Amino acid sequence: MNEAPTWVTACIPTFRCTEHVRQAVKSLLNQTHPFLRVIVINDGDSEPPWATLSDIADPRLVRFDIYENRGPYFALAVASEATPDPLFLIQDADDLSSPERVATLLRMLRRDGSTYAFSALTQFYEDAGGVVVSSPLFSTPPDTVPSPSFKYRFSHHGLYKTSAIRQLGGYFGGFRFGYDKFITNLLLLAGSVSWTPQPLYWLRTRPNSLTRAPDTGLLSERRRALNAEMSQMFSHAYCDYRAFASGQISGRRLLQLIRSRVQERCGLADRQRIQAHAAKLRQGLRMQSGLGENGVRPSPINHPAMNNSRLESGVIPP
Numbered sequence: 001m002n003e004a005p006t007w008v009t010a011c012i013p014t015f016r017c018t019e020h021v022r023q024a025v026k027s028l029l030n031q032t033h034p035f036l037r038v039i040v041i042n043d044g045d046s047e048p049p050w051a052t053l054s055d056i057a058d059p060r061l062v063r064f065d066i067y068e069n070r071g072p073y074f075a076l077a078v079a080s081e082a083t084p085d086p087l088f089l090i091q092d093a094d095d096l097s098s099p100e101r102v103a104t105l106l107r108m109l110r111r112d113g114s115t116y117a118f119s120a121l122t123q124f125y126e127d128a129g130g131v132v133v134s135s136p137l138f139s140t141p142p143d144t145v146p147s148p149s150f151k152y153r154f155s156h157h158g159l160y161k162t163s164a165i166r167q168l169g170g171y172f173g174g175f176r177f178g179y180d181k182f183i184t185n186l187l188l189l190a191g192s193v194s195w196t197p198q199p200l201y202w203l204r205t206r207p208n209s210l211t212r213a214p215d216t217g218l219l220s221e222r223r224r225a226l227n228a229e230m231s232q233m234f235s236h237a238y239c240d241y242r243a244f245a246s247g248q249i250s251g252r253r254l255l256q257l258i259r260s261r262v263q264e265r266c267g268l269a270d271r272q273r274i275q276a277h278a279a280k281l282r283q284g285l286r287m288q289s290g291l292g293e294n295g296v297r298p299s300p301i302n303h304p305a306m307n308n309s310r311l312e313s314g315v316i317p318p
Helices: 018-029 072-082 101-112 162-167 179-190 221-245 251-266 268-289
Strands: 008-014 036-043 061-066 087-090 116-127 130-133 159-161 193-204
Touching (some): 061 072, 072 087, 072 162, 087 162, 101 116, 101 159, 159 162
Parallel strands (some): 008 036, 036 061, 116 193
């Protein structure tokens, strides 16, 4: 008997990124692993990107609006709560995935039995002379040994077990930016991580991105304040981890403590908003994908693995 295919949900939050989002979407729809649903979430942009995606008829593409700008983590929380799929992939609206990204990360998860898998990243930017590729990120083994040090250990642009995100309290925590640093540190306390030096993700450098904009950039006062708060939260989580490692508490209790702190920081009102949006998205997923209550899906159609189509003109990962 043939093994049932493993479905992956990929989420692309987008806000004022219309010029790039089409390439991001096409790079996912062109994956060699065809069992992939791509959810593009408009994060309150008054000029949503739907016109530029209007001619894409692939049934795996799902469009969803959140009519307020809450930041990418809120959108990721909605999608990860709504999806019926066991695996969850993160992709920014201005970045690109190599065609074999999902298949490779999925093999790593299966091989290692890990919670999360990610790859080295190729950094690039565009200027008048074309595409400029700069130094790669995470081309050497990352630090995956749990420690009390709260630092940027590895990228959150990877493939997760959806259940792990939910067990950690969701992908929001009440933070508009910087939360990826926190959740990747939490993964080391409550799960395991796989990595490959093969660069499968193309990270676009933009002057107005969250990590570079004056008010949210890496050196901004707002980010320093949030980092201090997250560092304090992580110190409590690490103490819980030490109690688990010494046999004082169970793994289930460790997850309960982490989840309660994350959800407390998120707040009841935002948790309710996430659940309300997720309920609408879940209903839309069933309608658009032909899902019944048993979760049966039709086979993908018009997939590049079957028709040899390529990415749109522009940056094409090797």
